[in-house]
Amino acid sequence: MPDEKNTVLSKRRRPKQARSTQLVEDILTAAAHVLREQGAHRFTTARVAERAGVSIGSVYQYFPNKHALLFRLQSDEWMQTSTVLRSILQDPTQPPLDRLRTAIQTFVRSEKAETDLRKALCQAAPLYEDTAEARQLLADGHAMVGSFVEEMLPNTPSEKHRLAVGILAIFFEKIAESICDRADTEDVNLYSEAMADMICGYFSKLHSEIS
Template sequence: MPPNRKPAIAPRKRPTQSRAIQLVADVLEAAIRVLKREGGHRFTTVRVAQEAGVSVGSLYQYFPNKESLLFRLQQDEWEATYAMMHQLLHAPDRTPEQRLRCAVVAFFRTEWDEADLRRALDDAGALFRNAPPAKAFYRKAMQRLAPFFAEMLPRASAAEREHLADFTLTVLASVGEKITERGLSRKEVERWAEETADMLCAHLARVARTPATNVRASIGRRETP
């Protein structure tokens, strides 16, 4: 039997004229409503088209399948989150540790504010999480955060800073997904935010104080099979 092919998640084309731009905007808004109401497992392009008041054919001009539409919603959500974090991590008149703390707390607040959408996107994430466009977006996010980690960790090598940036984003995504699944209250999410910020700030501050030779040695120990 031929191997199963993963569906393409790239958009079919991008709108250029104002009418087409508005149609795509209407489709995306409708997709969010359907996703929140129906969840990722019952999300279909037919339901989105009906919600947006457009034909399925019009939707397919821009999104070839439900996976591409869901990935666009996820990408927009990622873009907003990383833009917020980038702004906070590069805010003037604050130490790197203060900026990191603000970014972590803000991240968890957005998790709570958008819990319904995040939960639905998490349900649908298996459709595209390991697809090349998703991996490319993550690499782009890492590149955008690299200057902050270079500032906070001047003694560390580029490889160590990249590892710690990946570690930080993985911790945030993993913990954020868990607290979204549990439907915690705002007060409970604030506690998770503060404690996660404490952990990350303490760890990165320790690495920042470590002499470069010790940092390189620790990398060698981790890479030893």
């Protein structure tokens, strides 16, 4: 495991001009390509710089080490996914159960569409998963799920609330990944529908108990 004190994940400087912003985007695009092609164990800043067509010094201007690059790829992926899930789970125009079903199916399809990058990021996770930044992202995700459960199941006993949050967290963190690894592209919708049926059935049962 990496030493949290020695793993610097924050960028060295923030791009202020359009040209600098584009450079960072080019570096991140190159980093994603290198990660897919080489895997986490052969991922280096030198390979990223070569793929991006820039000097390694240009990479180090914004990312102090490969851990920072990998974490940025992971955090961008997490944030994009969280934004989509949050927009679904917090949609006031839809009943909570419908929101939950849509979120489950959308998440599985999204994970399947990015299978190669997701697997590569999973390989890289041990390089930064024990850092404060990574734990904060995970905590933010749990908070989003917890808020949804609180809305859907108000006044639920604390133990059942904790269990409901845990089930959703396990689905988003582990089960969906396993489904995508096992299911062919043409079958992933069937798997996501079946998983939505099971989880929504459980939440319907909890809701009926407090109604």
